[in-house]
Amino acid sequence: MVRCFLIHTVCPVTALSSGESRVLYSRLFGPDEAVLSEQFRGLSPEERRLLQKEKISVVARQVRSAVSLCREASGRQPVDALPGDEALVLQDADCGVVRLRAGDPFSQEMSVLWLGVQSLGFTLVCEPHENLLLAEGTLRNLTRHCLESLHMLGQGSEVLLKSSRIDVLLSRLLPHGQLLFLNHRFAQSLEKEVAAYTGK
Numbered sequence: 055m056v057r058c059f060l061i062h063t064v065c066p067v068t069a070l071s072s073g074e075s076r077v078l079y080s081r082l083f084g085p086d087e088a089v090l091s092e093q094f095r096g097l098s099p100e101e102r103r104l105l106q107k108e109k110i111s112v113v114a115r116q117v118r119s120a121v122s123l124c125r126e127a128s129g130r131q132p133v134d135a136l137p138g139d140e141a142l143v144l145q146d147a148d149c150g151v152v153r154l155r156a157g158d159p160f161s162q163e164m165s166v167l168w169l170g171v172q173s174l175g176f177t178l179v180c181e182p183h184e185n186l187l188l189a190e191g192t193l194r195n196l197t198r199h200c201l202e203s204l205h206m207l208g209q210g211s212e213v214l215l216k217s218s219r220i221d222v223l224l225s226r227l228l229p230h231g232q233l234l235f236l237n238h239r240f241a242q243s244l245e246k247e248v249a250a251y252t253g254k
Contacts, residue, residue, distance in 0.1 A: 055083065055084055055180070055181050055184070055231045055232060055233075056083055056178050056179065056180050056181075056184070056189070056192075056228060056231040056232070056233060057082065057083055057084055057160070057164065057179045057180065057181065057231065058080065058081065058082050058083065058110065058113070058177075058178070058179035059079075059080070059081045059083075059176075059177070059178055059179075059196070059224060059228065060077060060079065060080050060081075060110060060113065060114060060117075060175070060176070060177040060179075061077075061078045061079040061080075061174060061175070061176055061177075061200070061220070062075045062076060062077045062078055062079075062114040062117070062118070062174070062175045062177065063075050063076045063078065063118070063173055063174065063175065064117065064118045064121040064122070064170050064173060064174065064175040065172075065173035074115065074118075075111075075114040075115050075117070075118040075175070076114075077107075077110055077111060077114050078174075079217055079220055080110045081220075081221070081224055082106065082110075083228075083230060083231025084231055108159070109159040109160065112158075112159040113154070113159065113166060113177065113179060114175070114177070116152055116154070116166070117152065117166060117168045117175050117177050118175065120150055120152050120168065121148055121150075121168065121170035121175060124148045124150055124170065125148060125170070128148070140198065140201040140202045141198075143171055143172060143201070144169075144171060144194065144197060144198055144201060147169045147170060147171045147197070148169070148170035149167070149168065149169045149170070149190070150167075150168055151165060151166065151167050151168075151186065152165075152166040152168070153165055153166075153182075154166060154179075160179075162181070162182070163182045164179050164180065164181065164182065165179075165180045165181070165182050165184065165186060165189075166178070166179050166180075167180065167186065167189050167190055167193050168193075169193055169194065169197050171197060171201065174206065176193060176196065176197045176200070177193075178192070178193045180233075184233065185233065188233045188235065189233055192227060192228060192233055192234070195227055196223060196224070196227055196228065199223050199227070199248055200220065200223065203219070203223075203248065203249070204216045204219055204220070219251070222248075222251050223248060226244055226247060226248060227244065227248075
């Protein structure tokens with residue numbers, strides 16, 4: 055099961071310190087760990103929300119660090135792309151996997167798959183037994199839909215204002231955090247549904 059999907063910054067943002075990453079969108083799946091854990095059971099709803107927010111921030115910082123290392127090692131920096139270049143940008147995206155130990159920040163060990171597209175990071179946090187190839191395909195599909203239908207490469211793209219559209223994409227492509235095996239016909243019908251919704 056996928057525990058979390060994030061869209062966050064992976065390049066320096068002037069309002070943030072050098073090692074920080076701004077989370078632009080996050081969606082959690084499954085039960086809230088703070089409710090199930092004895093350690094956090096006494097927390098108020100606001101304290102649980104802040105705890106979840108901090109866990110998401112930790113993941114975003116670790117992915118930002120991994121993207122920076124990957125880009126430094128490869129020696130290439132992202133070049134500015136124009137709207138319409140989504141397929142090319144996605145093809146050249148940096149990608150990787152990070153393993154999170156139990157307790158750092160989740161109570162269980164987790165696998166984090168990420169794609170670094172321009173200044174954005176798209177991240178899936180999965181349970182360790184998940185099929186990582188299927189998760190990577192799903193992440194690439196989600197990223198492609200976000201880039202194409204939400205025009206996220208353009209200047210001033212407001213991801214925060216498009217959260218309802220991202221929610222619809224997630225409900226179709228990653229229902230309740232479950233990875234889907236898609237055959238060609240089912241994938242085409244999903245494409246049509248998403249195109250019809252985003253065309254509104």
